[in-house]
Amino acid sequence: MSGDHQPLALLLFSAFVAVTLGITTWVSRRRQGSAEEFYAGGRLFSPMENGFAIAGDYMSAASFLGISGLIALFGYDGMLYSVGFLVAWLVVLFLVAELVRNVGRFTLADVVAARMRERPVRIAAGTSSVTVSVLYLVAQMVGAGSLVALLLGGTSGAARTWTVIGVGALMVIHVSLGGMRATTWIQIVKAVLLMAGAIALTVLVLVRFHGNVNELLNTAAEQSGHGREFLAPGLRYGGDWTARIDFISLGLALVLGTAGLPHILSRFYTVPTALAARRSVIWSIGLIGGFYLMTIVLGFGAAALVGTDAVRASNAAGNTAVPLLALDLGGGAGSTGGTVLFAVVAAIAFATILAVVAGITLASSASVAHDLYASLKRAHTERRGEVAVARLAAAGIGAVAIALSLLARNLNVAFLVGLAFAVAASANLPVLLYSLFWRNFTTRGAVWSVYGGLIPAVLLVVVSPVVSGSPESILPGVDFAYFPLQNPGVVSIPLGFLAGWFGTVTSTEPPDEARHAETEVRSLTGAGAV
Template identity: 65%
Template sequence: MSSQTLTTVLFLAVVAVTVGVTIWASRQTKGAADYYAGGRNFSGFQNGLAISGDYMSAASFLGISGAIALYGYDGFLYSIGFLVAWLVALLLVAELLRNSGRYTMADQLAYRMRQRPVRTAAATSTVVVSIFYLLAQMVGAGSLVALLLGVESAALKNLTIVGVGLLMIFYVTVGGMKGTTWVQIVKAVLLMAGTVIITILVLAQFNFHLSDLLGAAVDNSGKGQAFLEPGLKYGIDLTAKIDFISLALALVLGTAGLPHILIRFYTTPTSRAARKSVLWAIGLIGSFYLMTLALGFGAAALLDTGEDSAVVASAGNLASPLLAEAVGGGEGTTGGAVLLALISAVAFATILAVVAGLTLTSASSVAHDLYANVWKKGTASERQEVRVAKIAAFIIGGIAIILAIPAQTLNIAFLVALAFAVAASANLPSLIYNLFWRRFNTRGATWSIYGGLVSCVLLVIFSPVVSGSETALLPGSDFALFPLSNPGIISIPLGFLFGFLGTVTSKEPEAEAAYDELEVRSLTGAGAETAVIH
């Protein structure tokens, strides 16, 4: 069996398994609680696997290993940022949000504030963050399938992105949260198993001596000792150093504002199960990011990372699949073909699981927050709400497909960092203020969300990401007025500042009065499933 045939068979097997799981889950989905929160009956271990599946995206598996392969130490900083970020989410937001919400992030904010403005703002932010993240996953899918199936035509790459988009719409509309969660559990198991296999094979090439691996990476990279030192990507000049600080802030603070991660805590029956799922997730996620070191430096040691190489041409996104082929015996060997196909199928499963989670989150927010509570003012039936969520999934999936096609030249870890910046700027300030500041009110929440969101998106539009460089979205244009690639260092403080100014310039006694009740709910989880909105 040829490499391409084997890959195609494995791809189709992964798709068949996930489609089967989704159809099975659809038969278990009876109402809104099943569709949005999986019926709240996933155990701590199951939800821990699903959280890991949601968090360890294609950006981690493909983008981070690629960044390490190209930039060494500076690429590894992505891993550190993603891992440390999880602790911020755990300690500041996750359990408190789970206890005081119902289906979406906006439930927690709207509990003691005016429904319509807060839910509208939260839903808008959720959709924008999800679309940024979706772009990264779709770009990864295009790169993967193009490599494996020998697709060089731009039209066929675009068709791949459309195909992934249609699959994710299917998962969300048919399976809901139950289907999406089981797809994420299957994906987490596959991803961990595949990563362990490749890590062991890479280390075996160097007799399990990490220093030999790093030495070979230095020699093969062509960059000398600088490959293992800070500054190869972010230490070139002052702007690059500030850009790194901005990136670090976005990564560390962004996770606590990512809606598709936070709603995973609504799927457990109790706070204890939520805490247990966090422990499982930390163990799995921590192990995975340690292994990205072996993948990234292994790719630098064993692959061609020169200017004309496939690794550089894909912005690093193909480092892991090509490494799998190399440690399996190289191009043209049976072992190389099997491992390349296996790792690529795992990466494809990763993409499918994460895009499903993202689409479900944004569609749920549109249906539950905008349709049911803003437009219908709480009068919509559960059946109507779920139907609107399915329609929203089609629309959001379509937007993601259209935007992903011109974004294929960008590194997907970098695209995810932008999503983190938007989440940290728009969502995190309002969540932190609402949980810990009694005086925080409706104007503060809306100013915080819109202020952080608009400032972040505007800075991205006028940054080198969109124009002014060869790898920009619009390489032929140049309106890059803002010098940093990641806007977090400016937009995150602005989000907190707008929230503060909005609060101190208005008074809302009913919001203050409801704070004690929200605090009890957030600490104990009492009544979380039947939240009464003030």
């Protein structure tokens, strides 16, 4: 970036940060001492407000930066991320939204513990939720680092490092002061900004090609250097059996993972009824569906107008494709229009990262306080004490996420989110579905299901090409990549379901029929829901 771009973009960054801090300060003037206020915003949000907030929480840096970048680099194969992220919402709508709202209170562990022995189940589910949240946070911070590095010099390692640290500090402030109410309003503002920015860029791309989508695709194929292969399956996930199975693994993770994401499940507790939760999902599907259709246009637009080689030269993982596209659409480097459009898009992307990071941090800190801490000291713990622990947990989780983000800063953010989805689908989804739908499910089955999915998923990532064995790995200088797939979902998701089944059928403790009946009635009717 030339020097002319930096002041304006930094000014817009600063303006948005000031606005979000202002929202947090204003909201924090309300009493935040109660757990219901801190974790669920008092359950006062309407379906439309919560739908916008869910969309703002879900449309992350992986969507705006990562997916568009993968499409710009790999064409059709990159587009599969958009399809997977969108289809996942059907699972959420039809299987979990209303039931989770009726059974739970603040976290995923509330749903499982409703009919089990609380302590072992809460520890297992809380550990899994924090693990998934940290992986998701890493992706957002990597996106922030790539964005600001582009702004301040393209490949500045110092810029990435300080950006990651800054985002971590801001998210701790947002969560500690404002809780769910501030986080929700930040996500609503961010969703509106992101949709407006995506619509503007999509219209500009289509205008550039006179509304001719065929011309857009053909130009993208020519500029990609791959020709017609760019528009056909197989550029990234074709070839040998490993790549094909990796694609299946990714698809399973994306479609099943959303229903196990702690920060998405926690949003269903911010509305007063289960019906409102379902309506929230319908609002969010409309927004998210439109957005992912636009990411396809933006990705192919970046390939056509910026060029795949230029995108890869700016960031090998493709994370800067959209800002570069905005610069070109505005008139190119050095032009006033390019400067303004680049600055606006960069500010919106930064807003996206801050909002999503705040939501994830809140969900993970709630798991630490409400599940892990309170399960150990439940007899002596007041909810006000839980809130204090949640605020401290936000700082600790932020520190861990910052450290991991600095290691993974060269990976694509959509790919990193795919790993988080794989862990969520392996550890959280099996225990959630078994708890809601299997009458004979036991405490041992619940604990084994969580750890039976979580441990294999994490271990397989550690011994995969993601961490070592290739120039794109986190540790490129060593090689202990014994597992050939980059996404572990095809192995770890079935293991999570299998472990839950095996733990249940070998359990010596019979299921609690009365508690199951109570949970079933409550989940289906809402009777007794908080």
